[in-house]
Amino acid sequence: MDFSKIIQIINSNDSFLITTHVNPDADAIGSEMGFYYLIRKLNKSAKIINYSKIPYYLEFLDPDNVIEKFDAVSHSKLFDEADVLVALDFQQLSRISEMQDLFRNSSKIKLCIDHHEFPENFTENLFVDPSYASTGEMVFDLISEMKIDFDFQIAESLYAAIMTDTGSFRYDRTTSETHLRIAKLLETGINPNQIYKEIYDQGSLGKLNLLGSSLLSMKFDKSNQIAYMKITKDDLMKTNTSVEDTEGFVNYCLTIKGIKVGLLFFETETGFKASLRSVGKIPVNRIAAEYGGGGHMNAAGLRIDVAKIEDYEEKIIDRISQYLKGMEV
Amino acid sequence: MDFSKIIQIINSNDSFLITTHVNPDADAIGSEMGFYYLIRKLNKSAKIINYSKIPYYLEFLDPDNVIEKFDAVSHSKLFDEADVLVALDFQQLSRISEMQDLFRNSSKIKLCIDHHEFPENFTENLFVDPSYASTGEMVFDLISEMKIDFDFQIAESLYAAIMTDTGSFRYDRTTSETHLRIAKLLETGINPNQIYKEIYDQGSLGKLNLLGSSLLSMKFDKSNQIAYMKITKDDLMKTNTSVEDTEGFVNYCLTIKGIKVGLLFFETETGFKASLRSVGKIPVNRIAAEYGGGGHMNAAGLRIDVAKIEDYEEKIIDRISQYLKGMEV
Numbered sequence: 001m002d003f004s005k006i007i008q009i010i011n012s013n014d015s016f017l018i019t020t021h022v023n024p025d026a027d028a029i030g031s032e033m034g035f036y037y038l039i040r041k042l043n044k045s046a047k048i049i050n051y052s053k054i055p056y057y058l059e060f061l062d063p064d065n066v067i068e069k070f071d072a073v074s075h076s077k078l079f080d081e082a083d084v085l086v087a088l089d090f091q092q093l094s095r096i097s098e099m100q101d102l103f104r105n106s107s108k109i110k111l112c113i114d115h116h117e118f119p120e121n122f123t124e125n126l127f128v129d130p131s132y133a134s135t136g137e138m139v140f141d142l143i144s145e146m147k148i149d150f151d152f153q154i155a156e157s158l159y160a161a162i163m164t165d166t167g168s169f170r171y172d173r174t175t176s177e178t179h180l181r182i183a184k185l186l187e188t189g190i191n192p193n194q195i196y197k198e199i200y201d202q203g204s205l206g207k208l209n210l211l212g213s214s215l216l217s218m219k220f221d222k223s224n225q226i227a228y229m230k231i232t233k234d235d236l237m238k239t240n241t242s243v244e245d246t247e248g249f250v251n252y253c254l255t256i257k258g259i260k261v262g263l264l265f266f267e268t269e270t271g272f273k274a275s276l277r278s279v280g281k282i283p284v285n286r287i288a289a290e291y292g293g294g295g296h297m298n299a300a301g302l303r304i305d306v307a308k309i310e311d312y313e314e315k316i317i318d319r320i321s322q323y324l325k326g327m328e329v
Numbered sequence: 330m331d332f333s334k335i336i337q338i339i340n341s342n343d344s345f346l347i348t349t350h351v352n353p354d355a356d357a358i359g360s361e362m363g364f365y366y367l368i369r370k371l372n373k374s375a376k377i378i379n380y381s382k383i384p385y386y387l388e389f390l391d392p393d394n395v396i397e398k399f400d401a402v403s404h405s406k407l408f409d410e411a412d413v414l415v416a417l418d419f420q421q422l423s424r425i426s427e428m429q430d431l432f433r434n435s436s437k438i439k440l441c442i443d444h445h446e447f448p449e450n451f452t453e454n455l456f457v458d459p460s461y462a463s464t465g466e467m468v469f470d471l472i473s474e475m476k477i478d479f480d481f482q483i484a485e486s487l488y489a490a491i492m493t494d495t496g497s498f499r500y501d502r503t504t505s506e507t508h509l510r511i512a513k514l515l516e517t518g519i520n521p522n523q524i525y526k527e528i529y530d531q532g533s534l535g536k537l538n539l540l541g542s543s544l545l546s547m548k549f550d551k552s553n554q555i556a557y558m559k560i561t562k563d564d565l566m567k568t569n570t571s572v573e574d575t576e577g578f579v580n581y582c583l584t585i586k587g588i589k590v591g592l593l594f595f596e597t598e599t600g601f602k603a604s605l606r607s608v609g610k611i612p613v614n615r616i617a618a619e620y621g622g623g624g625h626m627n628a629a630g631l632r633i634d635v636a637k638i639e640d641y642e643e644k645i646i647d648r649i650s651q652y653l654k655g656m657e658v
Binding site: 163167168169170171172174175176177178179180182183184186187191192193195196200201202203204205208209211212213214215216217218219220227252254255256257 | 501507511533544556
């Protein structure tokens with residue numbers, strides 16, 4: 001990717017407002033912090049304003065608390081004051097929720113650096129390249145091109161971004177270049193083990209007990225291609241946990257050889273939700289859509305507000321079986 | 330490390346007998362296969378004879394079934410026939426069990442390439458360097474020095490070796506060089522995601538159910554620094570699993586912030602076993618030793634043949650608490 005236009009924008013402006021998508025992950029926060037440190041190294045002014053609060057497990061990436069949570073009253077005017085608005089790790093303005101109009105309507109220079117597909121054409125400075133495994137790698141290449149040294153802080157931020165979005169360097173878009181970038185970042189003395197533990201080793205007794213009861217509930221369908229688990233309100237109460245603690249649980253279904261679709265049913269106040277995951281070309285978003293849900297091909301969800309899991313469980317599993325048979329023809 | 334002596338031995342000999350330690354892991358098997366393919370590329374003869382069977386989840390690394398399980402009758406004479414005996418990923422001859430004497434007493438050239446500490450001086454060709462994160466990286470550097478191309482098969486073998494022994498590139502001995510080596514291996518077109526899934530995504534319904542019941546049994550001690558779990562004979566029966574299926578379970582204890590020691594108690598026919606894990610400098614091997622067990626500082630085990638878990642549980646937890654207090658002074 002040609003970064004010369006971005007570099008020209010950075011060099012010819014003085015103040016930058018950086019933001020990222022709602023519910024930011026480590027690629028979002030890490031890319032923001034990397035970009036922020038870059039701007040600060042150039043002795044220019046930078047602010048990070050996000051719609052969502054920084055997740056607790058990423059707070060270590062922002063030791064000086066520079067990331068601000070969006071507040072309409074105090075932040076609105078900044079969108080018309082900063083020289084450049086920088087959109088990192090997202091490509092559609094709907095992804096910044098209530099900041100959308102402020103961003104869109106600003107007359108200032110806008111810059112988007114992202115690796116997701118299907119960008120919205122909200123600026124002429126749209127640097128979107130889905131061949132990158134992470135936005136962190138794009139920020140890395142930008143900094144390299146500018147011949148700025150990677151210091152410890154930049155390296156830690158970008159390492160976190162790249163490591164998480166590549167699934168510890170194993171997802172399909174991980175390339176030789178990914179590893180060459182990481183080799184460079186490690187030269188600063190960052191500690192990969194510590195970064196990993198900060199991000200992932202955030203279990204609690206309640207959460208692991210809850211994972212336990214959901215794994216214990218795991219069952220297969222007749223064809224042994226669908227695995228499904230269940231979490232009840234009672235499970236949450238007993239383990240003193242909430243729905244956020246179930247993040248990632250459904251993925252355990254796909255760690256079994258031969259399993260093509262995994263589901264986690266989750267009892268809500270008056271109904272239930274289900275998370276669906278699949279491998280290959282099984283479109284769980286289409287299955288979810290039949291029940292009013294949606295999502296991506298391999299990761300989707302549905303929600304039924306007044307019903308019991310038991311009323312739908314068999315029906316949904318049967319419907320997935322039909323998809324699996326269709327796929328096999 | 331200076332590989333010139335190894336290269337000279339390889340170049341001036343024709344037949345190689347390669348072996349590794351009992352219960353081989355991916356670094357053992359991957360390094361063997363990488364070395365094997367190297368020798369075959371040089372049009373020399375190579376055989377791999379291991380004391381243990383190849384683990385099922387590593388069979389993909391040996392598509393042509395070249396690895397043989399040791400058989401005293403048919404294999405003994407080979408130790409006096411091959412030009413060179415190659416010890417990979419181990420540094421003490423006791424680690425090859427009943428092949429030990431055959432290896433030791435052979436008059437042929439012996440070569441040891443390994444990254445573990447405290448090597449036994451069983452050959453003058455002892456190439457042991459614990460600064461390497463994996464033996465696979467030593468084989469990588471050897472092949473690089475010889476200016477032999479990394480083909481797909483060598484790359485897949487060495488990737489599996491390096492990825493697993495570095496915990497997906499996060500353990501402490503992972504360096505910039507590790508990533509530079511991996512960058513080179515990826516150029517051959519190997520598929521990291523597929524290799525990861527072959528090795529790690531080998532769950533079964535029974536195993537995940539068993540993991541569930543052990544996580545559900547997890548408790549903390551009073552200080553919230555020790556987490557412990559329990560697996561009963563009944564759990565195994567209900568999930569149709571065996572002790573091998575519990576590999577890695579104890580590590581879940583250490584995914585919790587603040588937990589310094591994790592234990593898995595495991596009911597046996599007439600007694601029980603316990604696996605202990607710790608972080609930092611807490612010597613769980615010394616604690617295990619007090620009950621007749623042993624191991625490494627951060628990973629140890631003990632076994633009591635006639636007793637109930639309940640008779641010892643509190644005692645052992647109390648003893649660990651004392652160590653934790655001692656550590657803090």
